[in-house]
Amino acid sequence: MASLRRLIRSVYLPRDEHERSHRAATTDFLNYICTLGLKTEVYLQRLALVPPNPDPKMAAVDREELTVLRKFWFDLHEFAQPSRNADTLHSPIVLISQLEEHLSRIPRLRECRLLISHTTELNYIQYPRQELRERGGEYAGIVPGAPRFPRNLALIAMPYSQDESLFSNLLICHEMGHFAFEELELEIDLSRRIGRALRKHVGHRSVDDLSWCHERLWYWAEELFCDRFAIGLVGPSFSFSYIELLDVIGMNDDEVNEFEDTHPSHSCRFYEHFEQLKRCGWWPLLDRLGGSYASLIRKLRNISPLNYKFHSKEKSALAPLVMKAFRDIQPYVGHLVTRTFQGHEARFHGGQHFECVEAIQKYLGWGVVPATLVNNGRAFYPDPVLLINAAYLFYLEGIPVLINRIKQKREERANYISQREKWGKSVEQWTLKALEDLRLPNDREFWAW
């Protein structure tokens, strides 16, 4: 018991020698862990007073409780310090605040908050809050007085190395999709459809087999939902970020068509990206300025679903059947996304939006932070989503314009990669600064609305 108490204290007590500043969501979460720790200590003290059960079998049952509690704290161990580390100096606060604001526009997701933690993986992760909440609920059923998991909290881990980035952190939007999926309990609706598809394509099987098939369809559909949700939040910049991080541009046909146990193939996912971008009117912009990334999305979208592949070592005979069932489920994902946003998706309207994008890119091309755009002598501010997308497109296709305007030494000109990296990073920083400025109170007019 003493060993368990020591473990618990090592998790919930702050380990920092210096004060850290956190967002309110992080503070709430850390307080939750602290209260859990204190209540567990009291519980352990009471447990220590209970005499051991004389029946060895029952004594073993009693003893295992400590193992369960220990594993629960093993689990929390993964969240506590990484959440403390993602303090306001080590996470993209401006972007997080902006995304929280976008999320709050969606009906039933108002007042939801993002809790950012760090991970050593070069990946973005959403910890299913529902699972955490359930585990917290079970724990409260064991340890009297243990608090419930804080409400409206999305737990998202980002790579510790990307705390200054803007574009790669747009992948957080996909993780927010997982949160929305859970929070809106879309699983219940989806489960009914999955059940129908399984009856049609898989037929009567054991509980074990059906559970496996169900889980595959659920995972795949949820992933597609999250991708479309992310595009609904921030437009095509999410697709660019995905292509860049996962290096989709360098993949061969086999790689792009391969389904995994938990994720659909890239080709299937980009089919959905294409459809969501089309639905929200982004293709005229991509056709004009999207370059090679837009072409890639189009190319992947055109791959026939018949080329999708799924091989399972665990249940190989069921793999083709579950793929057939998936074809019945896939069209429903777009419907779930539309229902979630209820018309609040980020859209591109052409016309003035084109002018706004051109103005942002012109500013970036001259190394100017595009927070205030002047047009015919009047000051405007851009829509944040338009700003992010215009900047990302400039980052992908327009950096040479910027580099050519800068007087460079001969050795600098020779090292093009380093110049591209340097000015690409600058574009990100200018865009982040513009996003920050947009959050300040101002009396400028909104461009393009």
Add this chain to the structure above:
Amino acid sequence: MADIASRDHYLTLALFSRRIIKALMDFVRDGKRKRLDSALPAAIESLQAATGNRRPSGYGLRVMRRYDQVRTINELFPKKEDRTKMIKTLKSLEQKGDEAVQKERATEAIYFFYAIENRALRNYRHPSRPSLAASIR
């Protein structure tokens, strides 16, 4: 890239089993039914979800929705009759009856859930990376 792993499904199952065990213990040792009355419906529905060919709803949907959880129970109690028998035992505990008989049934249920908890803990591994985490890839 992180993948969705099953580790945390096992932890959820272990915690769930322990909550049921605690409620049953309260009854066996002190005759207290308060925790038992709230725990039994969850235990019954979850076992039904792991037994029937129908997708679970309510509590069963929450605890028995993952393949790893269903498989753990099916591996431990492969005979459907064993699971069905335990469902009957738990249902009988919902009724009031001869206390000695009820306590005997509750003890039987404790060992049943202890077996599940034990297996869930054994399957639980502690990898160095986050597990039940929905990553982009």
